[in-house]
Amino acid sequence: MKKYFSIMLFSAIGGALTLGSYKLFIEESPMVVEQQVIEQPQAVQANYLNTVNSIENTDFTVTAEKTLNTVVHVKNTSYKTTRDPYREFFYGQGSGTKQYSQVGTGSGVIISSDGYIVTNNHVVKGASEIEVTLNNKKVLKAELVGADATNDIALLKVKTDELPYISFGNSDAVKVGEWVLAVGNPYNLTSTVTAGIISAKGRDLHGNGNVTDSFIQTDAAVNPGNSGGALVNTRGELIGINTAITSQTGSFVGYSFAVPSNIAKKVIEDLMEFGNVQKAILGVRGGELNSKVAENLEIENTEGFYISEVTEGSGAEKAGLNSNDIIIKMDGVEISTYADLTGFIRTKRPGDVVNVTYLRSGERFTTNVTLSKNEMSKVSSLGLELKNLNSNELKKLKIENGVQVTDLTNQELLYYGVKKGFVITAINNKKVNTVDDVVDMISNKSKNDVLRIEMLNLDGEIERYIFR
Structure with a gap:
């Protein structure tokens, strides 16, 4: 009997460690918005009869059945190379080079029968390989069609037979207090559903690591791995892509935020038609x-x-x-x-x-x-205001591409002599043609990435600046 209980105990511990490791090292969390603790309001007496009756009369089963098979698990694998110069010094060139893989996961939503899938940009950012697991556990290779860091939307494509898909709803028409479901596939098991209401519209989370200025806020539970999943109304229409949560722990504590479907739809159509987002x-x-x-x-x-x-x-x-x-x-x-x-x-x-x-x-x-x-843009992280240059202006400056600095508040750049009129021609050896190029490059920058910015000064000379 003691041996039996020991086996059961070690099995339970092993299962907990496995799930904990998966959540800690693999699963992609939604963006987290830190929020100060607010004092609780005073409690008041209330009649709960009407609330209970309305909840009991609400049936989400039809909506759940329509949407469960349209949400997928997204796994991205990125390969990174590290170099140890000390090892190479002692053991020869190449001995200090090591490649390792990093895995992240999230959710995605099938939006067409021929295999187009929408997810968050931060779920697949930097991916070398992308795999999608359907709700029936079928695994497919996915191709990244395009991504928009500004709205945190990415479009994937898989090759397969006809798939169940979800239809877009009108996110402008949703109302505060309306019932919604959040559908995701966070554990690579099967799709999961949580219910809530629309708590607010037009939420601006700018300045907290997010760039979308008009989130839908809901109290439907969204946890790590749900990023890129579907927010649907009771008719089973897609009204948002679940993206961020407000938390001090990294897990859901009350509110989640979704990119409105009207924004996501426009971004997807632009990526399919133009290859970039028309702003x-x-x-x-x-x-x-x-x-x-x-x-x-x-x-x-x-x-x-x-x-x-x-x-x-x-x-x-x-x-x-x-x-x-x-x-x-x-x-x-x-x-x-x-x-x-x-x-x-x-x-x-x-x-x-x-x-x-x-x-x-x-x-x-x-x-x-x-x-x-869009011909002008403020890049807050660089402390610059930029404008596009037309063909005549480029010809006058004797350059083929670039955007001009029209204002700057970055004291470090001012100290090093950057002035109004300087022209950014390249970032990390990639040509800059429009202000949108700069915004996209900055938005796609990882935390530890270095930015090497090439500028044409007022004397027509090229200067280079490094940002960390």
């Missing part, structure tokens, strides 16, 4: 309103996007928008915050026409604005 701009600068801003500006409105400046030659200027106007709707979608505005624009392409509702001196107006191509 549009309205042509305005400003910020969202709140009580304090409204008081300083001496206006009554506390919601909306306040225009402080209109870009010369932009679609906004041509449509008659002015500084001090307040944008409150775009194509009928409410614009209350900066995240609402940027989230809406991310679903559009250059050349698209949008109907803008705005306030001017308290009166409401509407106008149609043709969105233009």
Whole structure:
């Protein structure tokens, strides 16, 4: 009997260690947003009868059946090489070189019967090989079609017979309080489902390692390995790609965040059609309103996007928008915050026409604005503002490619003599043609990667700078 219990004990310990090792070293976690601990509100009495009845009458089984087989497990393997110069010194060249593999996992969503799969960029970033496991445990090799670090979306393709897939829903139409399911395949077993509600829309997590400005927030549980999984409504439509959680532990403690499906769909269509993401701009600068801003500006409105400046030659200027106007709707979608505005624009392409509702001196107006191509960008991590150069400007500078520095706040660069007018021509030996190239290269930079930036100075000489 003692021997029997010993065997059982060691089996339990071994299983726990195996699962723990898998979670610790292999599984890809969602992005984690640190959040301060907030004091709990006072408890109040409440009648729970209606809440209980509504939950009991909600049946998610049909939705779960429709979506379980459309979510896959994604495994990425990257091969890295290390070099030990001391070993090479004593034992000869090549003796200090060692290659090792690193494995990460996440989830993905099948969006077409011919094998296109959407996941998070951070799930497959830097992958040398990608494998996808279907819900029936069939394993397939996957090809990376393209990725967009700005919106944390990647598109994969597998070759196989016809697959079950999920249809896109309209993420602009989702409502706070609406029931949703989070579907993922975190343990490479079978797909799992958790339920919750839409807690908020248009969440801006910028500054916390995330670059998407308009997340859908939900209280459906999302844990390590669920990155890239599906957020679906009760009709089984895809309304978001699960991406981030708010936590101080790395595990789910209450809120998760998803890239809206309208943004994901636009990114995917761009990657399939153009090979990159077509980024549009309205042509305005400003910020969202709140009580304090409204008081300083001496206006009554506390919601909306306040225009402080209109870009010369932009679609906004041509449509008659002015500084001090307040944008409150775009194509009928409410614009209350900066995240609402940027989230809406991310679903559009250059050349698209949008109907803008705005306030001017308290009166409401509407106008149609043709969105233009993104020609300028702020790269906060480098402390630079950049603009694209046209063919005449490039010819005058006697260069074939590059983007120009129009403003800089990076004190280190100022110390080393970088000035307005310098032109970035290459990063890590890759040519820079547009400001979007710079943004993408910075966004795809791993934590320990070095950036080697090549610049043309005001005297026409090439200078090189290294960022860690």
